[in-house]
Amino acid sequence: MTVVSEPTAARRGPRRAGRAAWEEEPGPLGKAAKAVLVAAIALAVLFPLYVVVLTSLSPQEAITRAGGLVLVPDGLSLAAYQEILSGGVVTRSVLVSTGVTLVGTLFSTTLTILAAYGLSRRDSYAHRPLLFLVLLTFLFGPGLIPTYLTVQAFGLLDSYASLILPTAVAAFNLIVLRSFFMNIPQEIMDSARIDGASEFRILGTIVLPLSKAVTAVIALFYGVGYWNAFFNAFLFLDDNRKWPLQLILRTYVLEGIPIPGAGPTDTVAGGPVPTLAVKMAVVVIAVLPVLLVYPFVQKHFTKGVIIGAVKG
Structure with a gap:
């Protein structure tokens, strides 16, 4: 005679009863995907701000060499801030x-x-x-x-x-x-x-x-x-x-x-x-x-x- 037992907590895995799948602790792959996504969003937000701040602190020569917005520091100057706050x-x-x-x-x-x-x-x-x-x-x-x-x-x-x-x-x-x-x-x-x-x-x-x-x-x-x-x-x-x-x-x-x-x-x-x-x-x-x-x-x-x- 074969006895069919009810699913136990061990067979169901770590998920708690009454909780949706998206409420559970993600696995290693899920954590890695979240970290990559958060890093990509942070980069998309911070990179333009970095470029704007760096360009505002760059002298005319650095802006000319960069052809516009400056991506790599090439000398810093507060001349722009001195002018607009004078x-x-x-x-x-x-x-x-x-x-x-x-x-x-x-x-x-x-x-x-x-x-x-x-x-x-x-x-x-x-x-x-x-x-x-x-x-x-x-x-x-x-x-x-x-x-x-x-x-x-x-x-x-x-x-x-x-x-x-x-x-x-x-x-x-x-x-x-x-x-x-x-x-x-x-x-x-x-x-x-x-x-x-x-x-x-x-x-x-x-x-x-x-x-x-x-x-x-x-x-x-x-x-x-x-x-x-x-x-x-x-x-x-x-x-x-x-x-x-x-x-x-x-x-x-x-x-x-x-x-x-x-x-x-x-x-x-x-x-x-x-x-x-x-x-x-x-x-x-x-x-x-x-x-x-x-x-x-x-x-x-x-x-x-x-x-x-x-x-x-």
């Missing part, structure tokens, strides 16, 4: 972008927190109509001409406020933050209300301390958005002294339009400043702040955005 248009644009980013991020994050907290309370005034209006913006945008006419009607043309107010609140960030606030146990806030705490007190002492991760991520989204934005400045600013760095980058680097203070005839220490090196230096300055800030906030992405966006 008080010209690029220096002023860096200050403009920094100020707009700091003020805009603080303003937008504050508005989003207040709106998200109000919409997360189901008993708040006009809860459903306001939430419907927010969701409606996902489907229908205001359009370019109505936006310009609105900014003009409020007298915001050629002002720094036009770089912040038209995009002060992003519907996506508002929905993510609202979902996170709704996941906070209602009993905690009810007990605070029984003790006489106001809504602002509850928001400041209970809700925000529990929402540091998602708030940091939302602030990063706003900060990167303001730092990289150029279209509002392109539409609403006529005075190039008020241009942010990204508009300078678009005008000078991408379109090749000469900008006073960053041209090929400028000199540093008696020698010509290489035009290509200046362009690459502007690119480095435009990318550097995001690269410096992102690693400190990246750890909050999984905890902040995923928990805030996925409910259940």
Whole structure:
């Protein structure tokens, strides 16, 4: 008589019951393939950045010998950075972008927190109509001409406020933050209300301390958005002294339009400043702040955005 036994854990291999195949520990071949893939992605990201940084630090002779972008170090020079940071248009644009980013991020994050907290309370005034209006913006945008006419009607043309107010609140960030606030146990806030705490007190002492991760991520989204934005400045600013760095980058680097203070005839220490090196230096300055800030906030992405966006 032959006895047919049930598959045992040993016969099934190392896979645990109830787990999918892609959740298991990969074998040696799988680990090697992952390492090669990660290395290829890292190389595709870091190599262009390396070329840009190296070209921005190269003297004119090295750029001429390389025929353009420099791949192998051949002498280093800070002439391009000295030129664009010597008080010209690029220096002023860096200050403009920094100020707009700091003020805009603080303003937008504050508005989003207040709106998200109000919409997360189901008993708040006009809860459903306001939430419907927010969701409606996902489907229908205001359009370019109505936006310009609105900014003009409020007298915001050629002002720094036009770089912040038209995009002060992003519907996506508002929905993510609202979902996170709704996941906070209602009993905690009810007990605070029984003790006489106001809504602002509850928001400041209970809700925000529990929402540091998602708030940091939302602030990063706003900060990167303001730092990289150029279209509002392109539409609403006529005075190039008020241009942010990204508009300078678009005008000078991408379109090749000469900008006073960053041209090929400028000199540093008696020698010509290489035009290509200046362009690459502007690119480095435009990318550097995001690269410096992102690693400190990246750890909050999984905890902040995923928990805030996925409910259940």
